[in-house]
Amino acid sequence: MSEWTLFEVFIRSKHGLNHKHVGSVHAADAEMAIENARDLYTRRNEGVSIWVMPSALITATATDEKEPLFDPSEDKVYRHASFYELPDEVGHM
Amino acid sequence: MTKYDDLTEFLLRLGDSALIQAQRLCEWTGRAPALEEELGMMNVGLDLVGQARNWYDYAAERINDGTDADALAFRRDERAFRNLLLVEQPNGDFAVTMTKQFFYDAWQFHVLTLLKNANDEHIAAIATKSLKEVTYHLRRSSQWVERLGDGTDESHQRMVNAIDTVWRFTFELVEQNDTEWSLSEAGHIPALTELPELWHATVSEVFTNATLTVPDAASTFYLSARTGMHSEHLGLLLAEMQFLQRAYPDASW
Numbered sequence: 001m002s003e004w005t006l007f008e009v010f011i012r013s014k015h016g017l018n019h020k021h022v023g024s025v026h027a028a029d030a031e032m033a034i035e036n037a038r039d040l041y042t043r044r045n046e047g048v049s050i051w052v053m054p055s056a057l058i059t060a061t062a063t064d065e066k067e068p069l070f071d072p073s074e075d076k077v078y079r080h081a082s083f084y085e086l087p088d089e090v091g092h093m
Numbered sequence: 094m095t096k097y098d099d100l101t102e103f104l105l106r107l108g109d110s111a112l113i114q115a116q117r118l119c120e121w122t123g124r125a126p127a128l129e130e131e132l133g134m135m136n137v138g139l140d141l142v143g144q145a146r147n148w149y150d151y152a153a154e155r156i157n158d159g160t161d162a163d164a165l166a167f168r169r170d171e172r173a174f175r176n177l178l179l180v181e182q183p184n185g186d187f188a189v190t191m192t193k194q195f196f197y198d199a200w201q202f203h204v205l206t207l208l209k210n211a212n213d214e215h216i217a218a219i220a221t222k223s224l225k226e227v228t229y230h231l232r233r234s235s236q237w238v239e240r241l242g243d244g245t246d247e248s249h250q251r252m253v254n255a256i257d258t259v260w261r262f263t264f265e266l267v268e269q270n271d272t273e274w275s276l277s278e279a280g281h282i283p284a285l286t287e288l289p290e291l292w293h294a295t296v297s298e299v300f301t302n303a304t305l306t307v308p309d310a311a312s313t314f315y316l317s318a319r320t321g322m323h324s325e326h327l328g329l330l331l332a333e334m335q336f337l338q339r340a341y342p343d344a345s346w
Contacts, residue, residue, distance in 0.1 A: 004127065025129050031236055036129035038229075039136045 007033035007088040011047035108148030109176035115141035138225040165337035172321035179262040181327040188251035195234035195329045203291040242303025264311040
């Protein structure tokens, strides 16, 4: 068990367009990871497709990079499409 | 001992095997090697309880003396059970559990595939529904057999020991029987003549990938599920499984 690999699990739901991360499972290999994910995360009809990938293969941003990476976008409100006057006929977008 | 008609006996053989296999799987609750594996095994167990219920409902309808699925599961004695000897065997280690599961899954898979085309609509419907679940069960246990057989020296040795432990009960999975002959003669179910060959082919294929050797065909011995002559393990299993309904009949909460 301690030698098993951690896999990240992505599920596409029936009407969903993309796979969404739902959690992780331990497994000895990718086939077992798919089965464990099936048994763990699709018990209640949640999905029609499963992806798994070894967690170790994910490259992630580091917590201490948060400020340089994400703060600069905070004061750039003009990047949001919220300054357009919408004609009434368009209704809700 | 009540002996039911051939079709009912056949339904009990399917239902009892599923229930007893499920009960054995439940024994792993809280003891499985990993949380993921435990959930996986319990899922298979739940599928099998559901299948047992479907076979029992139909059997109860045919027996037609007021019995129901619960009574068939919890109020019958050992000798009345028609489950395969294989599924009542103790779990042993994980390799024994998976070997039993694999032999049983391969049997179920081919039986249900044949029964899907039964003229009896009840049987065809239950088989069709169950087959989806069993296809997954077989895939799961096959992969475990391959993983363990073709794994480490120790896992391989444990598989060899496991096969040695339970192989002798596989004679029941490949025997041809008068009951089933007459059922297919009477048009209830398709002939199960190909079953031994199909089962053997599946086992050979998986064993080859698992670097395991298929033993020579197991020979018949005096125990037989068809007559309720079980090994000593079924009685203990039933004592545990049936305790509540026996001690407090019709208990509810």
